Amino acid sequence: MKKMLGRVLAVAAAGVFASTTFASPALASVKITAYETAPVRTQPYGSSHQVRTLQPGDYIYVDCFVFNSYGNRWYRTGAGFYTYAPHFPSYSNIYKC
Template sequence: MRQHRQVRHRTTATIMATAAALTATVSATTTATAAPADRCSQAAPARADNPYTTTHTALDAAPLRMGPYGECYRLQTYPAGTRIEVRCFIVNEYGNTWSYVPGAGWIWDGHLSGNGSPHRCIV
């Protein structure tokens, strides 16, 4: 009888440890996927610090987003061939560059001729 209790105790401890590990994994995954959305309100770079303007062409359908992440709200989409004026670029957490369209939002440089603005934003 005593041996049966020890086995049950070890099994319960193993189940509890596994449940704790799964909870931590789910929590970390949820945090990681939710984090970019928190940065979708990326402030516009100040014109005084970023006086540059370059014009590029949309290589394909190019979504303009509220922030520099694909998860950010899409404000509009420029059709391929549209000329788009940009000010400067930033690099997001994934290593992707995004150019700022003055007064409008952010566009992923992969959608732009010349890979977007050559000027890094001063923020």
């Protein structure tokens, strides 16, 4: 029983390891360009602290998107900040976080 349990745990651990070694599509940064003024914030809410403002034509790299509690879609940057998705064209290659 102990030997079998050890094998099951080894297989389970190998599966977890294998699944974490491959890059997820959500982890690939995508360069997006603002088509209107786009605040960059600390949280995915318009009331959160603004750390930067992108002007039309400025770009930023995002890793994925989230929906806040109001159902609004926000892009998350590699630095962990957020920008409201409607300020940008639609991108189909950005995945949910």
